[in-house]
Amino acid sequence: MAPVRRPHARTLAACLLAVPLLAGAVPGFASESVNGGGSPDVTRSLVKVYATKRLPDLARPWSKLPSAEVTGSGMVIAGRRILTSNHVVSYTSTVLVQPEGSSEKLRARVVAADLGIDLAVLEPEDTSLFAAYPPIAISDDLPDVGSPVAVYGYPTGGQSMSVTKGVVSRVEVADYFDALALRIQVDAALNPGNSGGPALVGDQLVGVAFSVANSTQNIGYLVPTEEVRSFLNAVDKGEAPAHPRLPISRQTLDNAALRSWLGLETAGQGDVITCLESELDDYPLKKWDVLSAIGEHDIDNSGLVELKPGLRVAADYFVPKLVHDGRVPMTVMRDGKRLQVEVPVAGAPDRVMKPLNGSYPSYFIVGPLTFSIAYLDHLPVLKTVLDPFLWRSSPILSRATAPSSFTGEELVLGPARLFSHRIAQGYSVPPFPVLKAVNGIPVRNLKHLVELIRDSRDRYLVFEWFDRDVESLVFNRDELLKSTDEVLADNDIRNAMSDDLLPTWQGR
Known part of the structure; x- marks a missing residue:
């Protein structure tokens, strides 16, 4: 049977295998261009992030774990700000940033965060550093699979800046932390302390390092600049980051018998709906509807759409791009008829077990x-x-x-x-x-x-x-x-x- 795809639900394995790259870890702005010109020399935009954390003690919820000093990486971006990974600076009482090549550590505060895709924006108290450290150059494009990539940061094993190189292995839609978004996989060696560091193709930022796959070697993950831009645009507008999704479960149509049972031709395309979160009679989708297009983008039998020549990703990619007034235009096949429907989107799924998201337990x-x-x-x-x-x-x-x-x-x-x-x-x-x-x-x-x-x-x-x-x-x-x-x-x-x-x- 074709695999069941529930892109909006994190599996138990996914919850257990997320490994942030944090060294020393323990269990509205003025609107400006995101690019801001940018520096071709990444080292002039690089900072090391020091954080003092008090994590929750889940066994003793009235208390907190002892203070721990952790480090990560970050980069100067437009708007006199610093970008890093959220997990580097969550639960912190103190955050310091140290520009590359400087011995001075400057106090900073977290001014915005997107827990869904693990990004955070810092503002240093002393903004004079931006005179000497320009914003990093941010790419407008997704990198091609196979592109050489260099990841900069401050992983464990030394105090100075480190550079690791590899290639872009995969670009896909993935579930971060209750947010479906693009993710880049690389084979560059990433280690604790790399979190929040820039990954470059040529001299432009293509992603932010944030995690590795557990129990494997040289599988690291980046938040692509497309997602970074969406986050920063929301911050600039004073809006909370949003990650709308389709509140449905779907199954691919790769299997010939399944297509035949549904009365589809061999060449039929799309995803078949197997479960709906809504039980309302007037909900525009029905069980066993075949999603054949989202907007003007055709969905193939594997549930993928073409993003650019040579790159196909899950149709969920277009949900936040096409949502208007809380709905997304879709084309479905039902009882042999092709129908145009407007599908309501949802936010993070309402699970019985939720993440703490930076708070302490009740x-x-x-x-x-x-x-x-x-x-x-x-x-x-x-x-x-x-x-x-x-x-x-x-x-x-x-x-x-x-x-x-x-x-x-x-x-x-x-x-x-x-x-x-x-x-x-x-x-x-x-x-x-x-x-x-x-x-x-x-x-x-x-x-x-x-x-x-x-x-x-x-x-x-x-x-x-x-x-x-x-x-x-x-x-x-x-x-x-x-x-x-x-x-x-x-x-x-x-x-x-x-x-x-x-x-x-x-x-x-």
């Missing part, structure tokens, strides 16, 4: 129990200990990229470990079980859990889990609430809950 401590939310950020942390979660049939794995079943749904996690307290004697639970119900009432989300405990008039509270073979926990409610202050004091924890939950607990 949490709620009651007695010896800590509850938090399952985020996509848990998956890389758990990748080395997957077996226990598999044996427990944990929803953390089975629903990692699943859509929400209802508005506001969250997977509520139990503690990484129980706090030591006499009322917890005799209980033992594995790390991060997923809460199913309290006193038989299904828990919808963390806020709902707080409400249930707040409003309960039952003498006992019974906590049950989705995970197989995890002990149910029963506590006297009054003892549970009374023990909370003792647990906080014994473990030097300042607050029993995150700020977003306090109004709920107080009944406001």
Whole structure:
């Protein structure tokens, strides 16, 4: 059977295999030309980025991990700004930039970010550096596959600038972080510290280094300048970056039997729709419609469109280019008829597990129990200990990229470990079980859990889990609430809950 393509859904493997290139990492502007003339000498536009990070501690959500000093790369761009990768400067308390060839480190602040394609813009406090360091020259074109490419930056292994060379291996539409966008694959050796660094073909920027493929050698990824320009144009307009997508799942028509079953000729072209996020009767697309064109661009049996001679990419490429008033023009084949339809687009998919996106986790401590939310950020942390979660049939794995079943749904996690307290004697639970119900009432989300405990008039509270073979926990409610202050004091924890939950607990 032809492979099913769900370009808007990140697979569990994709969540586990993303490897940012960050050295030392731990688990409206005035409108100006993006090019700004540009410098043909990339070294005059290169900077090293130093960041002090306090990442979330997912096992102790009331706390943060110890400060860590990390480094990345960046470049001067038009508008007296510096471009780098978002993951280099997220969760930072301090950001410094050091121009190539200078010993001076200058304070900078993050003024814009696109978490979807991992880009960020910095502004140094001292703008005098721009007199000596001009903006990098940005290419207007995508590089051809096979083009020689040079990647500049500050990877681990030394303090000075490094240059690695290779070729452009592939240009495709890929899922970054809930954003479908162009991505360039290169075989130049990229290492931690290269993130945010420029990749050049000739003397012009063609992409920004941001990650490598895991468990392989010499497969690195760049954010193409086309995506960089879209991001910077949004920043210049004071708009939030947007990555519209088609809220459908599709399957290729490479298989002859599939085409015959659909009543298509051998030469029929397009993608067939296998699933729709919308269940509205008047939705313009139907299951088993064949998408034959997006705008004026024909879609082939593999779901690809021609971007330029010799380069075909997924039809999703044209969604943000053609969207108008929230809709994209498409041509479909239905019951042997060719129809023109206007298809509504959607933003990031509403998944039950969402990324933290630079924020810190919500949490709620009651007695010896800590509850938090399952985020996509848990998956890389758990990748080395997957077996226990598999044996427990944990929803953390089975629903990692699943859509929400209802508005506001969250997977509520139990503690990484129980706090030591006499009322917890005799209980033992594995790390991060997923809460199913309290006193038989299904828990919808963390806020709902707080409400249930707040409003309960039952003498006992019974906590049950989705995970197989995890002990149910029963506590006297009054003892549970009374023990909370003792647990906080014994473990030097300042607050029993995150700020977003306090109004709920107080009944406001």
